[in-house]
Amino acid sequence: MTVFHFPIPGVRIGDYTYDLPEQKIAKYPLAVRHDSKLLCYRDGKVSDHVFQDLPSLLPRDSLLVFNNTKVVPARLFFRKETGALIEVFCLEPASPKEYILAFSQHTSSTWYCAVGNAKKWKTGHLPLYNPHNDPKLTSLGLSASLIGQEADRFLVRFSWTANLPFSAILEASGRVPIPPYLKRESEDSDLERYQTIYARKRGSVAAPTAGLHFSQKVLDDLRKRGIGISELTLHVGAGTFRPVKTQYIRDHIMHSEPFSVSREFLQQLISHRGPVVSVGTTSCRCLESLYYLGLQAAGGRVPSMVGQWEPYVTPSGIFYKTSLEHLCAYMDREKTPVLDASTQIIIAPSYRFLTTDILITNYHQPNSTLLLLVAALTGEDWRLIYDHALEESYRFLSYGDSSVLFNSNSKNIR
Numbered sequence: 001m002t003v004f005h006f007p008i009p010g011v012r013i014g015d016y017t018y019d020l021p022e023q024k025i026a027k028y029p030l031a032v033r034h035d036s037k038l039l040c041y042r043d044g045k046v047s048d049h050v051f052q053d054l055p056s057l058l059p060r061d062s063l064l065v066f067n068n069t070k071v072v073p074a075r076l077f078f079r080k081e082t083g084a085l086i087e088v089f090c091l092e093p094a095s096p097k098e099y100i101l102a103f104s105q106h107t108s109s110t111w112y113c114a115v116g117n118a119k120k121w122k123t124g125h126l127p128l129y130n131p132h133n134d135p136k137l138t139s140l141g142l143s144a145s146l147i148g149q150e151a152d153r154f155l156v157r158f159s160w161t162a163n164l165p166f167s168a169i170l171e172a173s174g175r176v177p178i179p180p181y182l183k184r185e186s187e188d189s190d191l192e193r194y195q196t197i198y199a200r201k202r203g204s205v206a207a208p209t210a211g212l213h214f215s216q217k218v219l220d221d222l223r224k225r226g227i228g229i230s231e232l233t234l235h236v237g238a239g240t241f242r243p244v245k246t247q248y249i250r251d252h253i254m255h256s257e258p259f260s261v262s263r264e265f266l267q268q269l270i271s272h273r274g275p276v277v278s279v280g281t282t283s284c285r286c287l288e289s290l291y292y293l294g295l296q297a298a299g300g301r302v303p304s305m306v307g308q309w310e311p312y313v314t315p316s317g318i319f320y321k322t323s324l325e326h327l328c329a330y331m332d333r334e335k336t337p338v339l340d341a342s343t344q345i346i347i348a349p350s351y352r353f354l355t356t357d358i359l360i361t362n363y364h365q366p367n368s369t370l371l372l373l374v375a376a377l378t379g380e381d382w383r384l385i386y387d388h389a390l391e392e393s394y395r396f397l398s399y400g401d402s403s404v405l406f407n408s409n410s411k412n413i414r
Contacts, residue, residue, distance in 0.1 A: 062227050079129040106166075281373050
């Protein structure tokens with residue numbers, strides 16, 4: 001039986017970079033989602049398409065796995081009496097810790113946040129910034145208090161007087177946290193376009209951008225071809241934009257993100273016989289993490305967290321679907337239909353994918369962990385893919401074009 005055990009990658013991050021001209025970065029999305037360009041990589045070759053061609057490029061027995069997380073307008077602005085403007089960026093709930101409970105709170109909710117201009121905010125309640133005296137904003141009665149600090153994030157308590165849940169407070173007063181590399185302020189159009197059409201579970205501060213290209217037409221065409229569709233939830237954190245500053249990837253500290261999967265979803269993976277298509281790197285990281293949670297359950301541990309190097313230091317002789325069966329057995333014993341966990345997994349060259357046969361993804365920043373994930377799937381051909389995309393005027397990053405990458409080492413693809 002195969003033993004899944006990989007060496008911790010000693011790759012230099014400088015070997016996974018490329019020149020990305022500013023004009024190649026898409027600052028805005030196209031008018032129609034499925035009109036984006038689509039590069040198909042298979043058997044060492046690339047071809048050019050448009051995204052609405054995707055259903056015809058996938059094997060009919062494929063199963064697409066979407067991340068149904070929903071981006072929240074998590075950027076809030078408050079004003080000190082001195083006039084200083086303080087930006088508060090909600091990262092994850094602290095009390096209560098569960099996203100559903102945090103968003104349903106009335107009167108107050110405490111979050112871990114990034115704070116801009118933090119040196120000018122030491123103590124005290126700050127009122128919401130409302131330069132035009134908008135009566136709707138005034139009626140919220142929203143203020144923020146600095147409670148403490150942990151490393152590079154702050155503990156902030158939000159309080160409000162309106163009889164509304166915190167989710168509604170954010171919708172009314174927050175701004176969409178578009179990526180910093182767009183170098184512009186969010187606009188009304190971002191409320192719709194920096195969101196997938198199937199987003200349902202609030203919690204992300206960055207969109208799972210591979211899904212932004214899917215229109216209802218594309219989803220309908222996938223179903224007409226008999227291609228399966230399933231969903232998981234992984235809340236994308238601001239750490240996705242964190243650059244790698246170490247020379248070697250082994251010295252980089254990967255961010256952690258929470259996710260949840262249903263028992264029904266796990267059973268679907270166990271029963272599925274065709275290729276598994278990860279829609280985005282977030283779905284991919286979650287799918288790969290499930291194996292190691294299953295190992296934890298098989299060893300009598302509570303499956304809760306996958307560390308960044310766990311795949312590289314955990315030898316095992318059981319197959320992926322066997323591991324998922326251990327996870328289902330744990331859920332049955334605990335009588336829980338949904339598993340909540342988190343992952344810090346880092347996928348870099350030397351990693352062998354356990355379930356992702358095909359990856360749909362955008363084009364990622366140089367020197368990024370997401371580019372390493374692509375390189376782990378495609379090998380040195382990542383340069384072929386990116387050189388071709390640059391030469392053929394593909395649009396890059398979150399609002400850019402897409403690619404569908406076939407894992408040449410997969411045994412499922414046919």
